[in-house]
Amino acid sequence: MNKKPFSDESLNRIIKYLVIILLGFGIILLAIQFSDFWNWILRAVKAVIVPIGVAYLGALIIFPLIKYLEKKGIGPRGFSLGLVFILTVGLIFSAFYFLTPLIINEIKNFFIDDFQIIVDYINNDLRNEFIFGSDLYERMLAYINETNIIADTVDTIVPNLILSMTNLLLPLLTAIALLPILLIFYLNDYEVISERIRTIIPAKHEKNVAELTSRLNVTVGAYLRGQLILMIALGAVATIAYKLIGLKYYFLFGFLVGITNIIPYFGMIIAAIPPIIYTFIATSGPGPLLVLVVNVILQFFEGNIFQPLIMSHQLSIHPIVIIISILFFGSLFGALGVIFASPIAASIRVIYRFFKDLRKEKLKTTQAEASAP
Amino acid sequence: MIKKERPKIYTKFEIDAVTFYGTMILFIPLILVFTYVFDIETIIDTNLFLIILLIITAVITIIGTIILLIKKDSLKRQVEANYIYEFYYLVTIVVFGILGFVVLFDYLGGNRTYIANILILLVVIFVYILLKLGSKFFNFDYRKKK
Numbered sequence: 001m002n003k004k005p006f007s008d009e010s011l012n013r014i015i016k017y018l019v020i021i022l023l024g025f026g027i028i029l030l031a032i033q034f035s036d037f038w039n040w041i042l043r044a045v046k047a048v049i050v051p052i053g054v055a056y057l058g059a060l061i062i063f064p065l066i067k068y069l070e071k072k073g074i075g076p077r078g079f080s081l082g083l084v085f086i087l088t089v090g091l092i093f094s095a096f097y098f099l100t101p102l103i104i105n106e107i108k109n110f111f112i113d114d115f116q117i118i119v120d121y122i123n124n125d126l127r128n129e130f131i132f133g134s135d136l137y138e139r140m141l142a143y144i145n146e147t148n149i150i151a152d153t154v155d156t157i158v159p160n161l162i163l164s165m166t167n168l169l170l171p172l173l174t175a176i177a178l179l180p181i182l183l184i185f186y187l188n189d190y191e192v193i194s195e196r197i198r199t200i201i202p203a204k205h206e207k208n209v210a211e212l213t214s215r216l217n218v219t220v221g222a223y224l225r226g227q228l229i230l231m232i233a234l235g236a237v238a239t240i241a242y243k244l245i246g247l248k249y250y251f252l253f254g255f256l257v258g259i260t261n262i263i264p265y266f267g268m269i270i271a272a273i274p275p276i277i278y279t280f281i282a283t284s285g286p287g288p289l290l291v292l293v294v295n296v297i298l299q300f301f302e303g304n305i306f307q308p309l310i311m312s313h314q315l316s317i318h319p320i321v322i323i324i325s326i327l328f329f330g331s332l333f334g335a336l337g338v339i340f341a342s343p344i345a346a347s348i349r350v351i352y353r354f355f356k357d358l359r360k361e362k363l364k365t366t367q368a369e370a371s372a373p
Numbered sequence: 374m375i376k377k378e379r380p381k382i383y384t385k386f387e388i389d390a391v392t393f394y395g396t397m398i399l400f401i402p403l404i405l406v407f408t409y410v411f412d413i414e415t416i417i418d419t420n421l422f423l424i425i426l427l428i429i430t431a432v433i434t435i436i437g438t439i440i441l442l443i444k445k446d447s448l449k450r451q452v453e454a455n456y457i458y459e460f461y462y463l464v465t466i467v468v469f470g471i472l473g474f475v476v477l478f479d480y481l482g483g484n485r486t487y488i489a490n491i492l493i494l495l496v497v498i499f500v501y502i503l504l505k506l507g508s509k510f511f512n513f514d515y516r517k518k519k
Contacts, residue, residue, distance in 0.1 A: 240410055244476065245489065290489055
């Protein structure tokens with residue numbers, strides 16, 4: 001049987017891809033050779049990208065509100081922008097003003113009232129109640145004391161943690177300081193900036209890129225807004241529920257629920273651990289079972305009511321895909337990867353669907369042209 | 374031929390009436406749930422606070438009913454394919470309202486030991502009401518939703 005030989009066109013394509021791959025490897029090799037230089041360039045790029053990126057994400061959250069006001073006849077842009085800006089700053093300021101003292105107060109009270117109880121529990125009660133027997137507990141304690149494992153681990157982890165925090169915090173603090181100014185200019189000239197960016201793109205791809213960008217903006221914007229609402233709603237519900245069952249540090253634990261909810265599926269589990277451990281050790285207040293029940297109900301509300309209601313239209317990705325993306329992007333980019341795993345997964349899906357639609361459209365056009373007389 | 378029964382689409386007037394009276398029923402619990410977190414009972418007597426809230430609710434209900442009746446004709450002419458956002462709103466206030474009813478139970482001198490039982494009972498009742506309302510008025514059948 002005769003094998004179909006490669007056509008010139010497919011051979012050309014293969015050679016083209018091979019050259020691109022080789023060039024890619026060449027660039028990576030060069031980058032490795034001059035890593036100091038690239039790091040220097042990357043730091044400069046990062047210093048620009050982080051504030052602009054944060055401003056862009058902020059604009060995605062705020063811009064629909066400005067558009068809504070303008071649709072209702074509240075304008076011009078400067079007025080609606082000023083209104084939304086004052087409202088946003090006011091909300092953030094009042095949240096900090098009222099909530100921060102409460103949370104700090106609870107942390108202080110924890111260290112004054114309960115920290116010693118927990119230490120005593122680990123030193124005395126845990127020895128007697130240790131599930132594998134007090135003998136094993138003694139051996140473990142002796143091993144810890146002999147090898148100095150805790151001090152060594154702390155010595156290794158703390159400097160690394162401080163270094164990574166500084167690396168993350170400095171650009172983030174700069175971004176936060178610049179954010180109001182960048183946001184005002186960006187939101188004021190939102191359409192103009194988008195138009196200018198479009199002019200950079202070659203005319204051949206302009207329409208497709210504009211369509212893809214608009215789809216991505218809708219998805220990421222909806223995700224960010226949904227996530228923010230979800231965090232506030234769940235944090236509030238958890239705080240109220242914890243107070244109702246008589247949990248002592250309800251603000252702190254409720255705040256934890258709100259913050260950790262930024263990580264889909266795992267967040268609620270992470271947030272449930274501290275209050276359960278606390279109620280297990282604490283002498284007064286509700287039992288760990290009640291806290292567990294409250295968290296299960298919260299998880300039910302989050303998974304079955306809040307999450308589908310707020311996110312469904314924009315982010316209907318299967319939970320398994322979200323979990324896989326959390327693991328993958330988490331190992332790639334650390335904490336930021338875990339936080340942004342869902343929008344990245346959603347964006348990849350949007351890009352995939354866009355190219356699928358594009359191919360379908362192309363096929364339709366070719367078929368129509370072929371059938372035309 | 375068996376004719377497939379099409380769901381009745383309600384006018385904006387009916388939907389607005391459901392959401393408005395739903396909000397009014399849950400108004401006191403909704404306010405209580407947020408004031409409870411900030412320990413309002415240390416600032417004002419709870420009975421007095423409840424009476425003030427009751428008066429405010431009654432006034433808003435009367436004003437809202439009058440507005441609904443004035444706008445009745447124009448609202449009756451407005452029909453939307455679905456009222457999903459109105460349903461989302463109802464679900465959100467019900468979640469906070471449930472907690473508010475437990476706060477009300479606490480303020481009215483109920484035994485704190487039974488708070489978890491009350492909470493579960495209220496969740497069951499309100500989820501049932503929401504499912505019924507969703508399928509009847511909002512064209513939202515949770516059991517069929519995939």
